[in-house]
Amino acid sequence: MLPDPVFKSGWGDSEGEIPFVFQTSSKNARPIHGFLPYLLLLVPPLCWGGNAVVARGVADVVPPVSLAFWRWTLAFFILMPFTLGHVKRDWRTAMQSWQWMLILSCLGISCFNVLLYTAAHTTTAINMSLMQTVMPATIILISWVVFREKISSTQMVGVVVSMAGAFILVVHGQWRVLLTMELVEGDVLMLIAVFIYALYSALFRKRPSIHPLSMLALTFGLGALMLLPLYIWELVRVGPFSLSVAAVMSILYVAVFPSIVAYFCWNRGIELIGANRAGLFTYLVPVFASVLAIAFLGETLHLYHFMGMILIIGGMVIFNRRG
Numbered sequence: 001m002l003p004d005p006v007f008k009s010g011w012g013d014s015e016g017e018i019p020f021v022f023q024t025s026s027k028n029a030r031p032i033h034g035f036l037p038y039l040l041l042l043v044p045p046l047c048w049g050g051n052a053v054v055a056r057g058v059a060d061v062v063p064p065v066s067l068a069f070w071r072w073t074l075a076f077f078i079l080m081p082f083t084l085g086h087v088k089r090d091w092r093t094a095m096q097s098w099q100w101m102l103i104l105s106c107l108g109i110s111c112f113n114v115l116l117y118t119a120a121h122t123t124t125a126i127n128m129s130l131m132q133t134v135m136p137a138t139i140i141l142i143s144w145v146v147f148r149e150k151i152s153s154t155q156m157v158g159v160v161v162s163m164a165g166a167f168i169l170v171v172h173g174q175w176r177v178l179l180t181m182e183l184v185e186g187d188v189l190m191l192i193a194v195f196i197y198a199l200y201s202a203l204f205r206k207r208p209s210i211h212p213l214s215m216l217a218l219t220f221g222l223g224a225l226m227l228l229p230l231y232i233w234e235l236v237r238v239g240p241f242s243l244s245v246a247a248v249m250s251i252l253y254v255a256v257f258p259s260i261v262a263y264f265c266w267n268r269g270i271e272l273i274g275a276n277r278a279g280l281f282t283y284l285v286p287v288f289a290s291v292l293a294i295a296f297l298g299e300t301l302h303l304y305h306f307m308g309m310i311l312i313i314g315g316m317v318i319f320n321r322r323g
Contacts, residue, residue: 037272041281044262044269049289051258052128055120057297058250062241064117067251069231072109072224074255076217083217090210094218097208101222104207107200109223114230115193123186124299129289130169131190133282133312137162138198140319146202155319162315165308166191173304216263283313 055067080087094101119128137159143149151159170187207215241247270278286309293299 037269037278040265040272041269041278042284043265045281045284046288047257047262048132049129049285049287050292051254052116052120052125052132052289053292053296054250054253055117056125056128056293058246059117059121061244062247062250063234063238064121065114065227065230065234066241067117067254068110068113069224069227070251071113071254071259072220072227074251075259076220076224078255078260079213079217079220083213086211086214087217090208090214093210094208094214097206100203100206100208101218102226104200104203105219105222106226107196107203109219110226110230112193112197112200113223114227115189115196119186119189119193121186123184123190125293125297126286126290126299126301126305127169127184127187128190129286129293130305130308130312131166131187131194133286133309134162134166135194135198135201136282137166137312137315137319138194139201142195142198142202154321158315158317158319158321160315161318162312165311165313165315166194168304168311169308173302173307212267220259 055064058067116128140149140151140155141159141163144151170183170191172184172187210218266278269281290299290301290305294301
């Protein structure tokens with residue numbers, strides 16, 4: 001999961017509502033020189049890439065809903081000692097917008113992660129991570145449709161090019177798949193997951209005016225709570241998973257690193273060099289995921305992976321061209 005987003009339009013300096021760069025901290029970033037911010041910003045994509053690899057690696061060990069439920073439950077309880085003061089101060093404000101809190105928690109925490117972890121059963125970690133790079137283009141498209149955000153013809157071309165890249169990933173670069181409709185279930189689920197998280201990101205402007213840590217803790221808790229009925233259903237249907245070392249370590253990893261450590265490193269990195277430059281680091285997610293997947297899962301890169309990635313990044317470059 002990517003961090004709770006506050007967005008800027010493209011690479012511009014003015015605040016806008018068409019999202020691309022994910023920003024989770026102060027608007028007044030303090031750009032500095034040195035290696036520290038860049039080292040910090042390497043951590044989030046490594047953690048997020050690792051999330052896809054872990055999901056794929058334990059697909060036969062921990063059921064998808066169980067992995068999502070225990071990820072957010074554990075992350076919530078780890079965060080609470082550090083965020084309790086903020087949550088107490090913001091509780092009344094948050095509850096005044098309880099409908100939006102539920103919607104955002106359902107989309108960004110519950111639905112997205114269950115779909116991602118379910119997709120891991122039938123697709124590769126490389127495909128899952130590459131598909132997530134089309135997220136910015138999807139957010140832009142949703143914001144244009146739902147909120148009527150202004151978008152130029154050049155920007156629309158960029159969105160279409162990025163979508164074409166995601167399409168190539170889904171059909172594995174084989175056009176005959178369209179004729180036979182032999183789509184991989186995991187790829188389709190991952191595409192739906194990307195759309196759901198993009199919808200969450202576009203709707204994030206509706207969040208209550210509370211501290212980011214309060215938002216983080218409350219959405220973690222609400223998302224885990226909404227997963228509880230589905231978790232109980234999964235327990236009845238497939239039974240509890242075995243508390244093996246692999247299962248416990250995987251849950252600890254997804255609860256701590258992509259959920260908490262990545263968020264704080266991302267926050268600090270943006271404070272140091274600004275959101276626009278930090279946004280480029282999101283494209284390292286498939287790089288790290290591919291390296292980890294090849295090393296630990298024995299996955300392989302194919303030509304269609306490169307074709308899809310080139311189109312996705314190329315589309316974002318077109319979208320962010322000035323003039």
